[in-house]
Amino acid sequence: MHHHFLLYKPFGYLSQFIYNLKRNKKLLGELHDFPEGTMAIGRLDEDSEGLLILTTDGWMSEVVRSKKVEKEYYAQVDGLITDEAVKQLENGVEIGFKGKKYTTLPCTAFRLNEAPNLPERGKKIRDERHGPTSWVSITVTEGKFRQVRKMTSAVGFPTLRLVRVRVGKIVLGELQPGQAIEIDSIEV
Numbered sequence: 001m002h003h004h005f006l007l008y009k010p011f012g013y014l015s016q017f018i019y020n021l022k023r024n025k026k027l028l029g030e031l032h033d034f035p036e037g038t039m040a041i042g043r044l045d046e047d048s049e050g051l052l053i054l055t056t057d058g059w060m061s062e063v064v065r066s067k068k069v070e071k072e073y074y075a076q077v078d079g080l081i082t083d084e085a086v087k088q089l090e091n092g093v094e095i096g097f098k099g100k101k102y103t104t105l106p107c108t109a110f111r112l113n114e115a116p117n118l119p120e121r122g123k124k125i126r127d128e129r130h131g132p133t134s135w136v137s138i139t140v141t142e143g144k145f146r147q148v149r150k151m152t153s154a155v156g157f158p159t160l161r162l163v164r165v166r167v168g169k170i171v172l173g174e175l176q177p178g179q180a181i182e183i184d185s186i187e188v
Helices: 057-063 085-093 147-154
Strands: 002-009 038-042 049-056 069-080 096-097 100-103 106-114 133-140 157-166 180-183
Touching: 038 057, 049 057, 049 180, 085 106, 085 133, 085 147, 100 133, 133 147, 133 157, 147 157
Parallel strands: 049 157
Antiparallel strands: 002 049, 002 180, 038 049, 069 133, 069 157, 096 100, 106 133
């Protein structure tokens, strides 16, 4: 029988259980007593946070990572994002990927009129004296390395905070940073 979990990956953790390089890194296994063979489905980089689905079922990992499943992120960006920049995000932007230019697939993007109700991040982002910030929702079906961060930078609004809030039909909801809950099945 397989086990499945929803986890709010906190800022500063790697989306993995083993790290063999010399530097000390915070790993998912420090957050909960997961069964042997548990793996993260997809990744969030160390500086990103939010919904991570974990499973002992490798086949389910392939299903969730497919381009059929939407992944929604809330990005806090440097500056007041413009309608033009949001439209560019929706249409696809050119980013660097593995040393080559890559144009992202069309996606859904819109400005959030107010900051989302998210838990405070452990590490302060910055304060208002460095200029205004704004929030944008970006929903993609692909997941290149640091893609959403590269997308917002490509349109002139670098990401300051990035939180995955939804994978398919599964939402972050009331989960708190570091909290994991076991679920019966993964319905995306």
